Amino acid sequence: MERRVAVQLVASRDYSVPLCVRLRYEPTDPYVVRAVFFVDCDEPVEWVLGRDLLADGLTGSAGCADVRIWSAVGRGDRWMYIALVSSAGTALLEVPVRDITSFLQDTEALVPRGTESGYIDWDAELAHLRSQD
Numbered sequence: 001m002e003r004r005v006a007v008q009l010v011a012s013r014d015y016s017v018p019l020c021v022r023l024r025y026e027p028t029d030p031y032v033v034r035a036v037f038f039v040d041c042d043e044p045v046e047w048v049l050g051r052d053l054l055a056d057g058l059t060g061s062a063g064c065a066d067v068r069i070w071s072a073v074g075r076g077d078r079w080m081y082i083a084l085v086s087s088a089g090t091a092l093l094e095v096p097v098r099d100i101t102s103f104l105q106d107t108e109a110l111v112p113r114g115t116e117s118g119y120i121d122w123d124a125e126l127a128h129l130r131s132q133d
Contacts (some may be wrong), residue, residue, distance in 0.1 A: 001025045001110065003103050004044035008094040010081075016094065025107045033107070047084055052113070055104055057082070058097060071097070086131070 002024045008016040022036040033054060037045045049067060056062035057069025066086065068101055072079035072094075079102065082093045113117050
């Protein structure tokens with residue numbers, strides 16, 4: 001399942017740049033949401049986000065280290081922020097809450113929260129881990 005979301009890359013208090021993000025969810029990898037950012041470079045940039053982390057960020061502050069998500073205090077329930085930190089720098093995204101809420105509802109229709117482990121092929125995962133030795 002995929003959905004494109006229009007977000008704002010916050011450059012400063014008074015300036016932001018529109019950015020397109022493709023969110024992808026696969027029931028075979030039920031704990032994560034892949035966010036692909038299309039920026040001015042040859043290849044899109046992909047981040048892997050925890051589905052629960054996104055859900056928790058809708059109602060408060062969630063995450064630490066390289067991914068932090070929080071709701072926009074004082075701006076109503078319309079926006080949330082996602083901060084992504086890497087060795088290349090930090091990106092602050094302003095994201096419409098309704099788009100994330102709708103996307104997460106669709107993922108939960110595929111794989112209800114709390115049932116994720118039943119969608120993982122544990123034999124394939126174990127075989128993959130053994131092949132790395």
